[in-house]
Amino acid sequence: MLHDLAQEVEQNMNDFAVLNTGRKMPLLGLGTWKSETGKVKQAVIWALQAGYRHIDCAVIYGNEVEIGEALQETLGSGKALRREDVFVTSKLWNTRHHPEDVEPSLLKTLKDLKLEYLDLYLIHWPYGFQRGDAPFPRSEDGTLLYDNIDYKLTWAAMEKLVEKGLVRAIGLSNFNSRQIDDVLSIANIKPTVLQVESHPYLNQVELLAHCRERGLVLTAYSPLGSPDRAWKHPDEPVLLEEPVIAALAQKYSKSHAQIILRWQTQRGVVTIPKSVTESRIKENIEIFDFSLEVEEIKSITDLHRDWRYIVPTITVDGKSVPRDAKHPHYPFNDPY
Numbered sequence: 001m002l003h004d005l006a007q008e009v010e011q012n013m014n015d016f017a018v019l020n021t022g023r024k025m026p027l028l029g030l031g032t033w034k035s036e037t038g039k040v041k042q043a044v045i046w047a048l049q050a051g052y053r054h055i056d057c058a059v060i061y062g063n064e065v066e067i068g069e070a071l072q073e074t075l076g077s078g079k080a081l082r083r084e085d086v087f088v089t090s091k092l093w094n095t096r097h098h099p100e101d102v103e104p105s106l107l108k109t110l111k112d113l114k115l116e117y118l119d120l121y122l123i124h125w126p127y128g129f130q131r132g133d134a135p136f137p138r139s140e141d142g143t144l145l146y147d148n149i150d151y152k153l154t155w156a157a158m159e160k161l162v163e164k165g166l167v168r169a170i171g172l173s174n175f176n177s178r179q180i181d182d183v184l185s186i187a188n189i190k191p192t193v194l195q196v197e198s199h200p201y202l203n204q205v206e207l208l209a210h211c212r213e214r215g216l217v218l219t220a221y222s223p224l225g226s227p228d229r230a231w232k233h234p235d236e237p238v239l240l241e242e243p244v245i246a247a248l249a250q251k252y253s254k255s256h257a258q259i260i261l262r263w264q265t266q267r268g269v270v271t272i273p274k275s276v277t278e279s280r281i282k283e284n285i286e287i288f289d290f291s292l293e294v295e296e297i298k299s300i301t302d303l304h305r306d307w308r309y310i311v312p313t314i315t316v317d318g319k320s321v322p323r324d325a326k327h328p329h330y331p332f333n334d335p336y
Contacts, residue, residue, distance in 0.1 A: 015288050017270055019192040020215040021169050028285050029054030031274035037063050039276040044070035050282045056272040057092035060135060064112035072114045072336045089120040091173055097128035097149045102157035106166055110261055114233055122195055125174045126151050127329035129274050136219040160187045176331040177210045188224050195219040200300050201239055201307035204336040219270040225258050228311050252290050255283055262287045263300045
């Protein structure tokens with residue numbers, strides 16, 4: 001197992017995972033969650049100039065129009081890059097799980113991103129919200145309005161997007177191991193990717209093994225512990241201050257973030273750190289000129305404390321509780 005997790009990837013800028021379709025997906029991409037409009041266009045341009053060939057988007061991030069402007073300026077005939085050089089992912093939102101809503105939602109994303117196809121389209125969460133134009137539909141007392149539609153019906157509609165050539169591959173986000181198997185049990189087109197929160201405090205070793213056995217590539221979001229979250233708690237552990245990571249950063253003359261990103265890529269995990277800062281964007285991709293040793297990878301993996309930073313919460317009777325935990329398709333009630 002340790003040898004599998006520590007398998008080294010080729011050391012070059014073309015480091016990639018191979019999807020079960022045979023297509024290559026760059027191991028490092030630019031995440032765009034929480035990248036505010038007015039800054040995200042420039043961030044995407046900087047990333048592409050720095051050598052990124054993978055941009056991760058979602059309609060709920062509210063910035064696809066601006067990302068589309070960046071892609072329009074940089075991709076296509078007479079531009080710096082060809083469309084096929086860049087891997088673009090987006091995600092179907094929770095209010096669009098009904099089969100008849102899936103293609104219109106994708107077409108809106110394609111229009112906003114100014115693309116003719118996506119390389120990857122994910123179901124963002126396994127549970128649905130009530131249909132309609134409000135991204136977070138609520139009743140008068142402020143509680144979220146859910147929909148119990150089966151994600152397997154949504155998946156069948158996702159498959160049609162591949163058949164029409166609108167997307168090259170489809171996958172899942174925030175699904176647990178049981179839900180992955182549930183989709184696989186009915187899939188005509190298998191999911192290629194599972195995107196979940198993963199970092200040394202949430203190493204996802206079991207889920208990674210589960211995906212590997214079934215031919216899915218794992219993508220890690222919030223790979224640095226999402227230090228800029230609005231709901232950060234003063235008592236929570238700070239991943240970037242871990243002594244193990246600090247010692248390795250000193251040994252390799254790399255930043256703490258670079259050590260963590262290299263740990264993921266050497267495990268074969270695709271990683272999508274978010275930044276709108278030019279120096280940080282450049283730094284995050286400069287991780288393919290060194291390799292961690294097997295024992296060093298293990299020492300980072302051993303920092304695991306089952307710590308999930310990204311859980312939508314609400315306050316009930318003065319306590320913070322998971323917002324969606326009572327939905328039958330809520331994924332985080334299972335061990336992995």
